[in-house]
Amino acid sequence: MPDKPRADLSAFASALRRRGIAPPVADRLALEMADHLDDVVDELIAAGESERAARDRALARLGEPETLAASCCAYSELKVWWKRYPRVAAFVYPLMYVVALPAAPVLAGIAHRALVARWTACLFASGVVTSTLFWLLTVVVSPG
Amino acid sequence: MARSNPPFMSGVPELLLLKLLDGREMYGYELVKAVRAATGEAIALGEGVVYPALHALERGGALRSRRRSVAGRTRVYYTLTARGRRRLAGLADDWQRIQGGVAAALGEPSHV
Incomplete structure (x- = not known):
């Protein structure tokens, strides 16, 4: 049996990353959302809809990628650490630059x-x- | 008909998901349907709530996941861990206490 076309949820994964969700989590959420979409499509087809109509309806039910991504951001533990602790990041990043600037020529020389x-x-x-x-x-x- | 989640639903998705996963392994779509069925359609958790909640519970060690292929379809299945069982017991206690308090407040006449 040929594989059914899968929904492209890369826009959803990108929206998640833009909102600070860690990339591996964003990719897995997109993958699970695609699985979910396939399940909804199968259910609608079983209820008598054509494959095309079922896919369109399932996508519409899922909603816009940005809206869906926004609702996925309620759990801060899924975000990258600098989005979870922005105040710590505001202190750590400049400090890292202060350390990295003198080290840069030394490291370049070693390289x-x-x-x-x-x-x-x-x-x-x-x-x-x-x-x-x-x-x-x-x-x-x-x-x- | 199920309505969207009001603000006081905080903690309820986790409680329902842990309860449904207590006893058997389930995947996301199955859980979305099971929540509706178990709550008599009173609560419908959207995809944008269920999947992040599952990920957060897994991160916290309450759930374990594995990708499994069943009848030509690959899905991520979730199971409850020992920590998840303890979390479920804690959340259920909290919920009973809140529910009892709200029911008492709604059932009793005002003290004014």
């Missing part, structure tokens, strides 16, 4: 250590050459 080593070797070599030239110049030009 590109081969390039940094090459540049360091070049700078060292040019320093040695320049010092040698200065030394030679001092020896040649000195009156004694």
Whole structure:
């Protein structure tokens, strides 16, 4: 038996994420809502409706993705932590930036250590050459 | 006919879902229908209430879920845990106390 077309509930999942629902929860809610929709469609078909009419009616019964997502947001434990504790996030995030800013060049250096080593070797070599030239110049030009 | 959930319904969806799941494994759509049937159509919980409530109860350790394929259809089934049973007992006690208090207040004449 061919698979029935499933309702695209990506708009619902996106609306949930925009409202701060954690992405894995949003994806599972959308999946369960699609299962639910299939059950409603099956029930309406069993009651005598055509598949098309049943699907349209089931979708209409479910409501607009934004409205449905809004009603799903009553449980704060389903949200990402910075939406659950916005005051803590307002303190933690700037602090993280203060720590991350000086660490950023160090971490970038570690990530590109081969390039940094090459540049360091070049700078060292040019320093040695320049010092040698200065030394030679001092020896040649000195009156004694 | 079932009406939308008024503000004093706080905690009722959890209580009903835990009660219905006490004894047997059920999935979301089945629970939506079971709530209507069990309450004599007095309470109809919408999809936007049932699924988030199930997720929240699962997060709190009151429920366990598993995805199961039955007759070519895949669904998420929920079962009550030991913690869920304790939560159900607590919520049921709270509800009995509130219900008794409201019934007493409605049944008795005003003290004024």
